Amino acid sequence: MIRLFIATLLLINGFGSLAYGDEKTPDDSFVIGTFSYPPLLHKGKDGAFSGTLGETVKLICEKAALNCRFKILPLKRVYQELRGGKVDALVTLDLGQFPKCCLISKWRSPWAAGLFSTLPANEIPKIEKEIYGKKLIVVNGMRSPYSFLPEMDKLAKEGKIKLYVSKHVSSSANMFAKGRAELLWGGEDFTWHLKKIAPHMAYNFRPLLKKNVVLWARKEHQGILDKFDEAVAQLRTEQTIGEDGKLHPDLMAQTYQEPAS
Template sequence: MLLASLCLAGHAQAQPARDTLIVGYVDVPPMAFRGEDGRAQGEFIELTRRVAEEAGYDLDFRFLPVSRAYHYLRTGGIDIWPGVTDVPALENEVLESFVSPFPFQLSAWAMNGSSPVRHFNDLHNKTLILISGYTYGGLAARLESPPGITVTEAPNHQAAVAMLERGRGDYLLDYQDPVRVVLQNSSVRGIREYPVRVRNAAWIFSLANPRSSELRDEFDDAYLRLADRGEAPPPRALSEGFLLPGLSD
C-alpha cells in the first residue's frame, strides 16, 4: 500500500500545471454574455472553452465594457478577447487568429416605411441609435463627425430596439445577432434590416503577453484539430467582407 501510494504521488507530481489565460469578453448575446449565475456564456464563449481545453489551457473570464477590453488588450490586463478583426483602436497592439469560426454582421435597423439604407449617404440628416460604449470598430467616431447625422445612445440592445419602435431614432446601428435575440423575445414587429459591414470573428491576443505569437499558433492548431473531428465549425476564409457603399470614402 505504501509503495502504491508513493507511485500515485509520483504520478501526480509528474503532471505539469496548466497555465491559466485571462479572457476578456463583452456583451454581445447570444455570442457572448454574462449569465444570471455570473458565468460567461454564449456560442463564442463555449467555443473558446473547447479550443482552450484542446490547447491545454485553463481560462479565467472577465466581463468588461468594450473600451475596457481594448485598454486591457493594450496593457496586458487580459490575454485574449473573443472578438472581431481589424479594430482600429487595437492596431499594432494585438495578434489576430488566422482561423475565423463565423462572420459578424453590423446592420442598420429601421421600422417599415423608412427609406432603405443602400449607401452611407442614406444616413445623412438622420438620427442614429447606437449602443453606449460600443465603438463599432471605429465607426462610431466617424458617425459623429459628418454634419447632419445625429447620434443618440441606448444602454443595451433591448432598450435600443424599444427606442427605434418609439421613433426616437430613424435607424438603429447594431450587430445582427443581439437584435435578433431581442426580436425573438419581444412583441416588436415591422423592423427591417440593412447590412452595413460584415467582419471576421476571431481570437485577439494581446501583444503585451510575450507568448502572444505562441498562443495564437496553439489556438489555431487546436481549432483546426477540433474542426477535423467535427467538433467545431469549418474554418472560414478570411475576407474583407461586405462594406456599405460610401463607408470607405
C-alpha cells in the first residue's frame, strides 16, 4: 500500500501547486494559505510547496480529490487574508484564534514550543517572573510567546525584559547563535535551523506550550472540509498518516524537498 501511494504521489501534477502573491487561481481551486516555516512548511528547491506538514496536506488534498493551491505569505498577512476571505483555509496552530470565520479540521499534528537557552537547564524560566531582567528573542507575528507571557509587550516597554523581535525564524536563530540574548522563544523545530547555523552550539530547551497544527477552513467551505476530514480518516486507517499527523516516513523520504536557498 505504501509503495502504491509513493508512485501516486510522484505522478501528482495538478494537486498541491503553489500560488504566488496576488496571482489569480482557478475557480475550482481550494486556496490554502501558509507561511514559510521550514522544515514544516516551505517552498522546495524546485519551487513546489513542501515541508513535512506541507507534503502531508498535499496528500490529503489528493486523496480527497481537491484542487488545492498553496499561497505562501508573511505570517501577519496570511492571517489577515484568511479573516478577509482572500484564502479559503490556513495551516497554522490551533490557538482558538478564528472562531468567527472558520472551522477546524479533524487533522492535527502535535507541536511544542518553549524557550531555547544558553543557560543551564535548571535556570531556564518556567514562570513569568523568572524571565525578568533577561534578554529574549521572538519572531515577529508569532502568537505562541503570548501564551507564556500574555503581557510581553508591556513587560518590554516597562524595561522588565529586553525584547528582540526578528523578521524570520532563521534570523531569530542567527541572533541567538551570535549571543544577542540568552533566551529564544520558538518551536521544537527551531533545532533544524540551529543545526544549520551553529552545528556545535550548546543550548537547552524547555517546552512550555503544547498545541496542535491544524487546518482552519472558512465556514462557507464546510463541504470541502468534510471531504478533507474524510480523506484524513482513510489515510489513518491505511496507516499512511501516523499518530504525529505526518506522512509515513517512507512516503516522506520520497516526496519531501529541502527549502529553496
